[in-house]
């Protein structure tokens with residue numbers, strides 16, 4: 319388990335991470351979203367033990383993490399721009415990691431080298447952006463980390479490799495209870511993978527919630543009338559957190575289950591009514607809008 323308590327990191331006058339407290343349970347797959355400069359990479363670098371916090375603590379399995387080779391050996395961080403030496407190949411880096419990482423698996427390394435379509439003996443810095451990320455992933459996953467931190471990992475990966483990565487991560491979580499924290503601007507990718515989401519804004523954690531919990535009880539509903547019901551507040555008694563209207567067609571975001579609100583809507587005698595779940599992006603917009611924030615300035 320990762321325990322983040324009062325965590326702060328400053329760069330001059332900028333509080334990149336500002337007094338953040340959150341726990342990440344083992345086996346969780348956490349999506350980290352937020353606007354540019356909201357502090358996601360800085361948080362990941364502190365989770366990876368790269369940056370020393372200016373305040374607060376990160377504990378991994380109850381142990382102070384910064385500068386601790388024991389907890390750092392259980393973690394792997396792929397930054398948004400993975401760094402390799404000029405002459406590094408996957409094979410030469412693997413040679414180094416075999417000694418550095420206690421859980422390194424030769425079997426896993428061989429399997430991943432056969433799955434990812436890159437040349438493990440070619441200099442990594444000559445590879446394309448997506449291929450460099452594949453190289454970083456082969457090495458990261460071969461260390462069998464208990465905690466895996468990924469910064470914009472989907473960036474540059476082609477659709478086939480993206481799909482493969484999601485399957486590999488799901489497999490790691492199911493088989494090894496690996497804990498994964500992924501910073502990404504791509505809510506669609508996170509939606510497939512994560513069971514928890516954290517929304518950061520200006521160094522603060524604005525929202526931290528299970529995806530099922532976020533999804534539960536929010537529906538996007540379209541209702542059309544041939545003739546409008548003759549009452550001043552048509553949707554009175556229905557917990558609609560947002561209503562837009564285009565002529566006799568209404569689009570509502572409703573809090574509640576279909577069993578609760580459908581009978582009330584049907585009693586209005588609509589020509590058409592349909593309810594569908596919200597996408598993650600729409601849920602965020604609703605949740606943050608309800609909390610008084612303009613999500614478009616945050617995501």
Ligand SMILES: Nc1ncnc2c1ncn2[C@@H]1O[C@H](COP(=O)(O)OP(=O)(O)OP(=O)(O)O)[C@@H](O)[C@H]1O
Pocket residue numbers: 329332333334352353354355356357358359360361
């Ligand atoms: N090494 C650094 N030196 C000075 N300022 C920094 C440094 N690293 C980050 N910052 C500042 O800290 C803030 C948070 O940056 P960070 O990279 O963590 O944001 P982010 O959420 O990852 O952004 P993005 O979505 O653009 O990747 C920004 O204001 C950034 O300019």
